[in-house]
Amino acid sequence: DLSNYKNVYPNDIVYNSMRMWQGASGVSQWQGIVSPAYTVITPISTQKPFFWAYYFKHTENIEKFSRYSQGVTSDTWSLKFPAFSSIKIPVPTKADEQQKIAHCLSSLDEVIGLQAKKVQALKQHKKGLMQQLFPAEGETTPRLRFPEFREAGAWEVRRLGEIGKISKGKGISKSDIKPNGALPCIRYGELYTHYGEVIRDVVSFTDANPGNLVLSEENDVIIPASGETKEDIATASCVSVKGVALGGDLNIFYSPMNGMFLAYYIRGNLKFEISKVAQGNSVVHLYTTQLEKLKLAVPPYPKEQQKIAHCLSSLDEVIGLESDKLDALKNLKKGLMQQLFPQEVA
Structure with missing residues (x-):
C-alpha cells in the first residue's frame, strides 16, 4: 500500500524536516517514493534544482533552518514547510x-x-x-611470503607471555588533558578513534607528574583492556617513540618482537582469537592473564x-x-x- 508515501519525480528536491538543520536534502534523479516524514519540493521551471540542492547545504542557510525549526531539543527539531517556505534568501536573477x-x-x-x-x-x-x-x-x-623467506619453513607457534612482558598503564583522567601540556599521552579510548597500527604523532598532552605515570618505551604495543564489543577490543597500536604517558585501561606489551608487526597481526588475523578470550557483554574486558595465553605463529x-x-x-x-x-x-x-x-x- 503506497497511499501513505509521497511521490518523487526527477529534479524534485527532498528534505528531511527533522534533519534540515544538518543540511539533509538532495535532488532526486529518478521517479520513486519517500516516507511521509520527508518534504518534497518541485522547483518552478525557472529554477535549477541542483543549484538549490547545494544552496540548502550552505552554512548560512543551515543556520537559518536551525532558527526556523521548532522543538525542545535538536533531536526533536522539525522544519515544517510553512516555516521553510517563509525563509528569505538572495537568489541569482539569471538561471544561467x-x-x-x-x-x-x-x-x-x-x-x-x-x-x-x-x-x-x-x-x-x-x-x-x-x-x-x-x-x-x-x-x-x-x-x-617475500621471495627470500619462501623456503624458511613454517612459523613457530608461541604464547604471547613467552615472548614478552605485559603490564598495565596508569590512569589519566579527562581533566588531566591539557592542550599545551608538556607530556604527550595516550588514553585507551583514543585507540578506537584516533590511532592506527603505528603511533608516531600523539594527539593528547598532560601536565600530570611523570613520576606517577607509566611512560612508553620505543616499540611498545598497547592493547585496550576494556571496550564496548569483543570485536572492537581486538585492536592494537605500536608506540614508535619513548616517553609517552600510557593511560589506565591499557595493556602494554614489550618484547624483542617488532612492535609494528605485532600491531598489524592483532588487527588482522589475530582479531578473532583475541575476541574469543575477551570477557563481558555490555562492557568487555581483556585481562593480562588472557593475553599471556594467546597463541600466535611467529616468523x-x-x-x-x-x-x-x-x-x-x-x-x-x-x-x-x-x-x-x-x-x-x-x-x-x-x-x-x-x-x-x-x-x-x-
Whole structure:
C-alpha cells in the first residue's frame, strides 16, 4: 500500500524536516517514493534544482533552518514547510548563473568522489594484503611470503607471555588533558578513534607528574583492556617513540618482537582469537592473564617481521597521503561554497 508515501519525480528536491538543520536534502534523479516524514519540493521551471540542492547545504542557510525549526531539543527539531517556505534568501536573477554554480560544484564533487573511491580501494587492498601476509586461523604459514623467506619453513607457534612482558598503564583522567601540556599521552579510548597500527604523532598532552605515570618505551604495543564489543577490543597500536604517558585501561606489551608487526597481526588475523578470550557483554574486558595465553605463529627470522611491518606501514603512508588529498578537496569545496553563495542578509 503506497497511499501513505509521497511521490518523487526527477529534479524534485527532498528534505528531511527533522534533519534540515544538518543540511539533509538532495535532488532526486529518478521517479520513486519517500516516507511521509520527508518534504518534497518541485522547483518552478525557472529554477535549477541542483543549484538549490547545494544552496540548502550552505552554512548560512543551515543556520537559518536551525532558527526556523521548532522543538525542545535538536533531536526533536522539525522544519515544517510553512516555516521553510517563509525563509528569505538572495537568489541569482539569471538561471544561467544558477546553472554555472551548480556545474562548478558538481564537477568538484565528481573529483571528490573519485578520490574517495581511490582511498577506499587502497584500504581494501591493505585489508586483503594483511590476510595474505599473516597465517590464517589454525595455520602456521602465510599464503603470501617475500621471495627470500619462501623456503624458511613454517612459523613457530608461541604464547604471547613467552615472548614478552605485559603490564598495565596508569590512569589519566579527562581533566588531566591539557592542550599545551608538556607530556604527550595516550588514553585507551583514543585507540578506537584516533590511532592506527603505528603511533608516531600523539594527539593528547598532560601536565600530570611523570613520576606517577607509566611512560612508553620505543616499540611498545598497547592493547585496550576494556571496550564496548569483543570485536572492537581486538585492536592494537605500536608506540614508535619513548616517553609517552600510557593511560589506565591499557595493556602494554614489550618484547624483542617488532612492535609494528605485532600491531598489524592483532588487527588482522589475530582479531578473532583475541575476541574469543575477551570477557563481558555490555562492557568487555581483556585481562593480562588472557593475553599471556594467546597463541600466535611467529616468523623464524626477525627480518621477516620487519619486512612485513615495513610493507604495511609504507602502504599506510600512501593511504594517509591520499586521505589528506581527499580532506583538502572537501575543504576546497567548503571554501568555494562560502565564496559562491552570499553571506547572511538581515
